[in-house]
Amino acid sequence: MAQHITMKVLLLSYGFDGTDVGEVFVAYKWAKALAPHVDLTLLSFERSGRPTVAEQIPEAEAVTWPEPAFLHRFERFNATLKPAYPLLFRFVHKWLQKQLLQGRRFDLAHQIMPLAARYPCPFHNQKIPYIIGPIGGALQTPPGFTSEVGKTSWYTRLRNIDGLRFRYDPWLRKSYSEAEIVLGVAPYVQERLANVPLKRFEPLLELGVDGIPSEHTKGSADGLRLLHVGRGVRTKGLRDVIRAMALISDLPDVTLTSAGAGEEIEFARKEAEKLGVLDRVTFMGKVPRAEIDHLYRTSDVFVFPSFREPTGGVLYEAMQWGLPVITVDYGGPAFVTDDTCALRLPVSTPEALARDVARSIRTLYANRRRREEMGEAAQKKVLAEGLWEKKAALMLDLYESVLEGGRPAVCLTARGGKRE
CATH class of the missing domain: 3.40.50.2000 (Glycogen Phosphorylase B;)
Structure with a gap:
């Protein structure tokens, strides 16, 4: 892995929490994998009663704001829709403007979470190159299965308007169209963003692994x-x-x-x-x-x-x-x-x-x-492909390609392999 110590990177997520599950845990793993290689500043909400981001990721600077406590009573709704995201957007936008006015420099900004492709980026129009993703969601139910899927909660059905927002929401469209790279969890995401003129799209699974078990599956003798x-x-x-x-x-x-x-x-x-x-x-x-x-x-x-x-x-x-x-x-x-x-x-x-x-x-x-x-x-x-250290190396190559104005030496292909 090349040395990237001098690169100053902002990493934004709704949360970073290695004691939780879901998106905030994945964001935590990304931060832990990237922190040894760049000068990393983390921006996120922080939930009361949990270990702080600074305690969990001491290798990085943590700038956090308290997540509204009343949302904890509606965990599924909160996890799916993230209704406090506009508040986080405002906090990050104001903080970053203040830092830039004070002469602080950042090389790159990266909105790594939320995962769903429906949240505008506070790094837009801040004169810092930025990346969004990996983003996902918005995958359609195949027509032959719709009759068996049944009804879902009203807030889950809001995903159906995401396509309209990418057609007509200027705030969201500009966030994505002015990103240097939009990363998607799979190639289908590019199809879902077809109405947005992206500078560059790359498929990259947001998940990684620490290693493979020492005791492998052997298979049963019978059956x-x-x-x-x-x-x-x-x-x-x-x-x-x-x-x-x-x-x-x-x-x-x-x-x-x-x-x-x-x-x-x-x-x-x-x-x-x-x-x-x-x-x-x-x-x-x-x-x-x-x-x-x-x-x-x-x-x-x-x-x-x-x-x-x-x-x-x-x-x-x-x-x-x-x-x-x-x-x-x-x-x-x-x-x-x-x-x-x-x-x-x-x-x-x-x-x-x-x-x-x-x-x-x-x-x-x-x-x-x-x-x-x-x-x-x-x-x-x-x-x-899946080890966190290799995913971090790929992400760092993407960062450098943005700063150098070129393409990375290694990218993921549509089938998850590699191209040189």
């Missing part, structure tokens, strides 16, 4: 143990796996374990009972992290046909453990995986997806050597 991990919502594809199980009833030693909680779990349980496969499916509900790792370690195949998955971080988890993957060729999974480690299926209708999942299970059931080769390829892919 096939399938694993699905994900929130209990229809889009995660659990119901499609249940239906696939009914299509392989001639393979009674194929079993499925589901780890995750939510209203969809009960629908999936009823589907399994109706189709006569309940005796081969274990619903574990929400389980602790250590138990999830145990499931990865003791399973044979990770089956995750999530048909509206913007990123696919759970696929990275499974690939860490050397699990071959059955997923879809759409959205985040199409970018996170490749043909060496995954069987990637088209997304058209629930009936077709269930048949394709069943066919893929048969393929891997019959070929243990292929499972092993796919598992090895999965770990190699994670090691090549």
